[in-house]
Amino acid sequence: MLEHGGNLREAAQRYGRDDWLDLSTGINPEWYPAPAIANNAWHRLPEPDPALALAAQAYYGAPQMLPVAGTQAAIQALPRLRLPSRVVVTAPSYAEHAHHWAQHGHTLRQVPYDALDAAVAECDVMVVVNPNNPTGATVPRGQLLDWAARLSARGGWLIVDEAFGDTGAQASAASQGASSATPEGLIVLRSVGKFFGLAGLRLGFVAAQPALLDALANLLGPWTVSGPAQQVALAALQDSAWQERMREQLRAGGQRLQNLLAAHGIRSSGSALFQWWPEARAEDFHEHMARQGIWVRLFSKAARGIRLGLPPDEAGWQRLELALTLWTKEKP
Structure with a gap:
C-alpha cells in the first residue's frame, strides 16, 4: 500500500514518543460533533x-x-x-x-x-x-x-x-x-x-x-x-450553521498558516486545510519537525516537498511556531 499521512503509530515506533502534534493529514482538526446514534x-x-x-x-x-x-x-x-x-x-x-x-x-x-x-x-x-x-x-x-x-x-x-x-x-x-x-x-x-x-x-x-x-x-x-x-x-x-461557521474558521486558519510559514521564509500554496511547498531539504525538515514531536507529510519522490495541516488549538500553533523558528536558525 502507498504511504499516507496520519500514520502516528509509525511515528511513535520510530521516535519513541506519544505527544504528537499531527499535522500530516490536512483533515479539519475540529470535527463535526456527532449526534447520539440510534x-x-x-x-x-x-x-x-x-x-x-x-x-x-x-x-x-x-x-x-x-x-x-x-x-x-x-x-x-x-x-x-x-x-x-x-x-x-x-x-x-x-x-x-x-x-x-x-x-x-x-x-x-x-x-x-x-x-x-x-x-x-x-x-x-x-x-x-x-x-x-x-x-x-x-x-x-x-x-x-x-x-x-x-x-x-x-x-x-x-x-x-x-x-x-x-x-x-x-x-x-x-x-x-x-x-x-x-x-x-x-x-x-x-x-x-x-x-x-x-x-x-x-x-x-x-x-x-x-x-x-x-x-x-x-x-x-x-x-x-x-x-x-x-x-x-x-x-x-x-447543519448549515455549523458549515458556514467552519468555512470562515478554516479560511482564517489557512491564511494564518500561510502567513506563519512566510514569516519563516517559506513560500507555500494550498487550501484552507493545508499548505504545501517544494522543499529542497524535505527529509531534513521532516526529521527536524519529528524531533519536536510534530508529524508532517513528507513527499520525497517526484514532487519533493512538505505538506502540513492546521494545528488544533493555540498551544499547537505556538508549538509549530517554535519548531519553525528552530528550523530557521539551524539552516545553513
Missing part, C-alpha cells in the same frame, strides 16, 4: 437511507449521488468499470488515483496541471484532483465541464476528485442547478472526512450519470456504508 443502527443491516443521498445532493448541488465507504472505495473501483483505456492523471496529486488505474490494464500518463488541456485529446480518461492535494492548484469549473464534454463525445470520462472542495469559492463540478442529470462522462468524488473532520466515518459520495452509479453500486456490493456513519453524516450535511 440503538438499532448497531443491530440492523445498513440498508441505504434515501434521506442521506438527498441531503448530499442538496449540499453538493448534484442531481444524483451514490454514498460510498470513503472516496477511496470509488478510486479503487472505477478503473474496473472500463476496458483498457488511455488514462491521464494530474501530477503531482493524490497518489492512489495513478496507483489503481495502473493496475487494471490501462495505459497511464501523469501530466502537470499546465499541460492538461492539450492532453484531453490524447486520452480516454482524465483524473483531476481539484483543489489539488498536495499543492492546492485549482482548475476553473468551466474548464472542467469543457473537458468533460470533449471526453464524453468519444465515450471518455473526466473524474474530478473534490475531496478538499468544501472551503473553495467555486461551485462543485457536480453542481448542475436545475438539470436533471450529471453530464455524460463527468464523475465527481466528494469526501465527508476532510471538511467535516470525520475521516474515521469512511464516507464519501460519487456524482455521475445514473447508469454509471448503478454499475458502481453493483461492483461495490451491498451494505457499503455503516448505519452509524449514515446517521452522523445526515446530521452533518444538514
